[in-house]
Amino acid sequence: MKKAHIIIIDDQIDVLSALLQDLKPFRERFILDDCESADEAHELMEELFASGEKIALIISDHIMPRKNGITLLSELSSDERFEKIRRILITGQASHMDTINAINNASIDHYISKPWKVDELHAIMRRLITHWILDQGYDHKDFEGMVDVDVLFKRIKSEGGPVN
Amino acid sequence: MGSLVDKYFTDRHKVIRLIKDEMLFEKGAVNQRLYFLKEGSVKGIDPDDQGEFFVAESGDYIGLFSFFSLDDQTRMSVRALSDCELLYVDKEDFTHESQDQLLVDFMPVVLQMLSKRQEQARLDYLKHQKVLKDMQEVERLAALGQLSAGVAHELNNAITVISRRSDHIIQEVLQHMRRTDLETELINLGLERGRVVPSAEARRVARELRKISDASDAKLRDYARTGKGEELARQDQATAQRAFGLWNLGASMHDLQLAVKQSEHVIASMRSLAVTQVVRQNDCDVNESIRHAVVLLRNKLKHVELSLDLDELPPIFGNTNELVQVWSNLIKNSVDAMDHQRTDYSKLVVSTSHDDTYVIVRIADSGPGIPDEIRDEIFKPHITTKQQGQTFGLGLGLTIVQKIIKRYAGQLNVRSSHKGAEFEVRIPIKETQ
Numbered sequence: 316m317k318k319a320h321i322i323i324i325d326d327q328i329d330v331l332s333a334l335l336q337d338l339k340p341f342r343e344r345f346i347l348d349d350c351e352s353a354d355e356a357h358e359l360m361e362e363l364f365a366s367g368e369k370i371a372l373i374i375s376d377h378i379m380p381r382k383n384g385i386t387l388l389s390e391l392s393s394d395e396r397f398e399k400i401r402r403i404l405i406t407g408q409a410s411h412m413d414t415i416n417a418i419n420n421a422s423i424d425h426y427i428s429k430p431w432k433v434d435e436l437h438a439i440m441r442r443l444i445t446h447w448i449l450d451q452g453y454d455h456k457d458f459e460g461m462v463d464v465d466v467l468f469k470r471i472k473s474e475g476g477p478v479n
Numbered sequence: 480m481g482s483l484v485d486k487y488f489t490d491r492h493k494v495i496r497l498i499k500d501e502m503l504f505e506k507g508a509v510n511q512r513l514y515f516l517k518e519g520s521v522k523g524i525d526p527d528d529q530g531e532f533f534v535a536e537s538g539d540y541i542g543l544f545s546f547f548s549l550d551d552q553t554r555m556s557v558r559a560l561s562d563c564e565l566l567y568v569d570k571e572d573f574t575h576e577s578q579d580q581l582l583v584d585f586m587p588v589v590l591q592m593l594s595k596r597q598e599q600a601r602l603d604y605l606k607h608q609k610v611l612k613d614m615q616e617v618e619r620l621a622a623l624g625q626l627s628a629g630v631a632h633e634l635n636n637a638i639t640v641i642s643r644r645s646d647h648i649i650q651e652v653l654q655h656m657r658r659t660d661l662e663t664e665l666i667n668l669g670l671e672r673g674r675v676v677p678s679a680e681a682r683r684v685a686r687e688l689r690k691i692s693d694a695s696d697a698k699l700r701d702y703a704r705t706g707k708g709e710e711l712a713r714q715d716q717a718t719a720q721r722a723f724g725l726w727n728l729g730a731s732m733h734d735l736q737l738a739v740k741q742s743e744h745v746i747a748s749m750r751s752l753a754v755t756q757v758v759r760q761n762d763c764d765v766n767e768s769i770r771h772a773v774v775l776l777r778n779k780l781k782h783v784e785l786s787l788d789l790d791e792l793p794p795i796f797g798n799t800n801e802l803v804q805v806w807s808n809l810i811k812n813s814v815d816a817m818d819h820q821r822t823d824y825s826k827l828v829v830s831t832s833h834d835d836t837y838v839i840v841r842i843a844d845s846g847p848g849i850p851d852e853i854r855d856e857i858f859k860p861h862i863t864t865k866q867q868g869q870t871f872g873l874g875l876g877l878t879i880v881q882k883i884i885k886r887y888a889g890q891l892n893v894r895s896s897h898k899g900a901e902f903e904v905r906i907p908i909k910e911t912q
Binding site: 348 | 673674677678679681682696697727730734737738778782818
């Protein structure tokens with residue numbers, strides 16, 4: 316099975332590379348794509364969609380010139396091609412009304428404050444990836460080491476029956 | 480009004496002439512006269528607190544309140560502002576009946592005067608409120624300065640440790656780490672230039688490299704990020720991996736150094752809010768301070784077309800760090816203004832020149848310009864972040880700029896149109912104090 320993509324967006328290259336570095340463990344089962352702007356991410360996503368590649372998760376910075384992360388993630392949630400992608404916002408403004416509204420309007424699955432803690436970041440990613448795997452109907456055994464057991468258990472219990 | 484004068488102020492002998500600054504009467508004196516100011520002007524003041532009650536011109540009546548009151552006592556002193564001629568009547572000239580008539584006739588005048596005094600009191604109150612507000616602003620700035628200085632002080636120790644120790648780590652690594660020539664080349668490249676390859680280019684180059692290497696796409700992208708992608712792709716994987724690892728190490732050191740400089744810059748900015756004296760040098764080069772600011776803002780200027788047009792300048796008596804803050808804040812302001820426009824055209828021109836008196840620095844952007852209404856507001860500090868929109872940060876930049884320029888006895892001019900804004904800073908070459 317071809318690896319799905321995880322897209323990371325931040326306009327500051329030093330933050331972007333730090334994030335990339337911290338997400339290295341996920342390189343085993345996913346392709347990590349770094350982008351420096353919302354526009355670049357849009358372009359990349361169109362390319363990937365055109366070639367039939369899957370995107371599992373997007374992590375985006377909040378404050379960026381031209382188009383900010385919240386606008387980007389909101390747009391994706393209303394695009395039926397991309398609505399299943401899990402969305403994480405990284406923000407230095409957790410009490411910002413825009414952030415709160417975006418979460419409440421379900422366009423963000425999780426927000427992370429800067430500076431992030433690596434362990435927390437990994438835990439959040441595992442949870443969201445597990446949800447995505449189950450949504451896609453994939454076999455979670457193919458993603459050993461990246462699955463959150465609690466999420467798995469809860470979902471199987473509520474959806475009933477074995478995971479196909 | 481004329482008929483009242485004709486009716487009552489008919490005695491030719493009842494005239495008083497005053498020269499300028501002469502007193503008509505003092506506060507608390509007994510006054511049984513009603514005056515009509517025929518020519519000149521007078522001022523009513525309270526000698527105790529220097530409060531000004533009124534200014535009366537020709538055609539006005541003086542002593543209305545004391546004349547019609549029960550105690551005949553004047554409430555203020557009246558002084559002539561110019562040479563005057565006043566007509567008057569005495570209370571004793573009137574019987575009880577005619578006094579009542581007098582009161583009825585003068586009622587409109589009294590009411591008008593009361594109304595005038597009331598309006599004056601209202602205006603004085605508003606003026607007072609404004610002064611209070613200005614004072615509060617000054618106090619707020621002072622408190623802000625104290626707070627900032629405190630925070631800066633606390634942070635400074637931590638930043639110093641980070642700065643010195645990261646330099647130490649870099650030195651030790653470079654000194655003791657065994658490495659091949661390729662690895663040395665790469666770690667130095669990372670350290671010197673940092674992460675200069677944009678993500679989109681790394682992807683593009685990686686695609687090309689697939690033709691000459693069967694390493695994974697992720698690895699090819701990593702090689703591409705160094706700027707020496709092709710060279711690394713031609714190595715065996717172990718060599719290439721290790722070489723990339725060392726480049727990454729160098730680039731992280733570069734990131735550390737840059738982040739330290741940023742922090743030092745922020746702390747310096749906060750410090751200038753507290754009024755402190757900085758050490759100035761005789762050979763301060765304004766152009767150098769501009770170049771320094773541009774380096775510091777390299778990241779922010781990434782998507783901006785920057786033009787530096789720096790003439791040769793005479794040295795001034797100044798502090799480079801302070802000047803760096805001025806240019807940094809102005810440039811940041813311009814870039815932010817251009818960012819909010821949704822065009823691809825972001826152009827910033829920084830130019831320097833001089834005449835006999837001043838060194839002149841101009842920073843012009845292609846942003847939306849500054850609306851007249853907020854032209855003065857932009858220099859006021861705002862420390863709360865906006866809830867809508869993306870304004871954030873301490874919002875102190877232009878306040879600091881103004882403060883510093885003032886210390887140099889310089890000038891700050893703003894020109895704006897829909898094509899963009901231009902900030903012009905003039906710094907005297909010779910210190911005037």
